[in-house]
Amino acid sequence: MRTTVNRILLGLLGITLLTTGLTLLLGSRDLHDRWPLTLLPDRAFTRTHGVVLSAADRTALRAESWWWPVVFTGLGLLLVAALLWLLLQMRPHHLARLPLDGDDAGTATVYSTALREVLNRQTRGHDGAHRARTVLTGSARSPRLHMTLRLAERSSPAAVLATLEQQILPAARTSTSTPHLPAQVRLRAANQRASKVL
Structure with missing residues (x-):
């Protein structure tokens, strides 16, 4: 059971990282304009020298009262999930x-x-x-x-x-x-x- 869960989680993580990396790579090479790639959204980070969040977006988000609590809560949940997963891997697998x-x-x-x-x-x-x-x-x-x-x-x-x-x-x-x-x-x-x- 634990091996199956690990494979599913690693597969999803690999697909997410691969998709994100290819999107940023295509944007950095300006292939979004050279090739008729309609699958990529027309966002700033898909363009050469583009960023995920512009300066105006970052300023607007920092001004919101919910921004930093959401950021720290999300990071905390990711850290707890990673620690729990690590502890689960260290425990011996009991054979039923x-x-x-x-x-x-x-x-x-x-x-x-x-x-x-x-x-x-x-x-x-x-x-x-x-x-x-x-x-x-x-x-x-x-x-x-x-x-x-x-x-x-x-x-x-x-x-x-x-x-x-x-x-x-x-x-x-x-x-x-x-x-x-x-x-x-x-x-x-x-x-x-x-x-x-x-």
Whole structure:
């Protein structure tokens, strides 16, 4: 969904910039008079040495009480929209479901919520992991697991990672028909942090 929205927004932005650039280019070359271009409006900025707003227009607009509030509000909205879009791109894309390769009809899927609950429950069932949180990101063809584990007191991070690498993650890869499912595991404890990609 996010990829589709990005493509639509970038396409609209590209069309707008291309149309504006071609209009200004044709005006700067005075092609509006040389060629019978009836598609371009007869405006000052389509002429050589023309401007978008003349001095009289700028003076008249600045004299209006609504001009500067509208300008600053529009710029503020553009800035907020750009920041929101940037934050949205930085967030990982959560995968809602994962199709099974072994299904001939291509209709069998595993919901990420079910997979997360199973992984969290299995991880908490072993000694050393006090709390677990799992997120499935990426795409259906290239999924990724992100796990955050809160270690219990006096637990061994190496033992917890060994349990994940040898038992829990292989079972998840087999059940989802994804033998190369990468997993990023972050271990958190009091005054201690570590991460490892399995």
